[in-house]
Amino acid sequence: MKLIVTGATGLVGSEVIRLALRNPAVTSVVAVARKPVLPPANAGPEADTSKLQSVLVEDWTAPYPESVIQHIKDADACIWALAITPTRSQGMDFAHVTVVCSDYTINGLAIMAALANKPFRFIYTSGVTIERDQTKSLQFLSEYRLMRGRVENAILDYAKQHQALGVEVTVAKPGGIEAPNRTAIISDAMKAMLDAFGHTPTVHLSELAAAMIDQSLNGISKDPLWGEDLVQIGQRVLRKEDYLV
Template structure:
């Protein structure tokens, strides 16, 4: 499987890359980023091919189309997180979260194998129903939901050649991560009566599994991702 990864310098994307490099089923990891992507420590980087892209809203250049040609799947973990979005101009957040993603999948479809599986990393707080009134972070949560809707429409229009699922983790755990101190996020998580959570290694394993073995459902919530991730991490000894 040739796997495209975006957001590879980030918290989620770097774990996806680390696991993909170890996964014998993954033959090639084609990263697209705005800067050079460091090789994860102690990993064999021979399968890792990076492309640095400056303009994410235009047709991909031929050299990038060549880079992603024959891809079987993409894990898109590039985005502005809710906390980051609050200090940014919303037009810029929209461009990065929505326009980059939709332009990305449309360009990838031109170069990818069929079926092409696209796993979009979103979050538990995003809202697909654009008419729903949201008390906090509404603009951002609707934006991310709108991107999910658009991706699912693209999958429908291109069915069965393009398959999409959206992962909706809540808090993502890792040894290096402390419980969020963001009061707004904490209060939003309180809506659920608990904080939905998944470990970053389970999340990455579950998403690679969806690419490898087929998309099982949309969306995938924290507990579902944790279940799939735990099964994969238990079954596979290369992790």
Template structure:
């Protein structure tokens, strides 16, 4: 199968590429990014680096050039991992965050439709605190404390609650887009919580924040290799629901990858 990966130079995206290079079910990896994507040095002995094709997109809000559409033609799935993380958004104008997280994503799926295979699986990387209900007033709820990130001094600026609602709006718009294409487009949102891995250690001080979200009874943290493996599995074998939470991503990842294969 032919897989499109966006955000392939990031923490999660790079791990998706690394694991996909060794996945026999994937014959081609189209890495869409803002800079060239190279095969990782730690890809492993079973990796087929010839499968990786890097495409640089200059303007993510414009119609994709015909040369790009020729490269993604016939793709079977896309793992959309291009976004602004909550930490990075703290020092950015929110209109720019919206453009990247919402605008780039919707423009991407629109450009892919018509040149990719059907059914086409679109795996969207969302977040654990996303709220799809756009009418819900989260300012008055305990959840707002976490969304504003005012609990710890190490997170000095608020992540506005509209950040989370905007992500929810993106999920809603993706699902609506897919519904208009009947069975041609299939969309799932993965909602990881804390993601640990090389350079991204587990942070026990986040516990009270997760508890404030009512998430203490489910797996919140997962390893980046578990998440990447789970998303690849969704790309290859499909899905039956439109949201996967951390616990489900952990279980799925554990079925297809062992700790020996985690990125080191």
């Protein structure tokens, strides 16, 4: 499988890259980013780092240049982990945040799908707090959560309208993400807030990444993928030695 990964310099995307390089069923990994992506130092001896290609995009709202097209064509799947997260969005111009979270994603999906193999599976990383129902009034981060919900709706609509291209979309909606070096970030108050959404509130970073790779390889089982789905799939496919330590 040829897999495109965006957001590969970030928390989620870098773990997707690490696990994809260790997975023999993934034959090619194309990291599309605004800065070079190197094989992670912690990939381990089982990783085939020769599978990784790093491709730079400057303008994510325009047609990608031919040099990028040559690398991303004939892909089987994309794991999209590029976004400005709620925390990082604080204090940023909301119009810019919207362009990055929304326009970049929708443009990227359309370009990749037109060049891809069939089926083309697009796994979008979002979050449990993100709201698709635009009629809801939300207590916190309302503008951001509804905007990301519109992105989810738009890419799901895209898949429906482009069935002839073989486009399949699902959205991963984890709550908090646990990783060996960041467990302290998820406070009890945060866990309680996430719990109120009615889904498994946290997922291990490796389980999230492995679950999205599994959906890319073996087919999309459902939409959305809530925390409990991601934990269940991740635990099923990960070996002990594959977990980030």
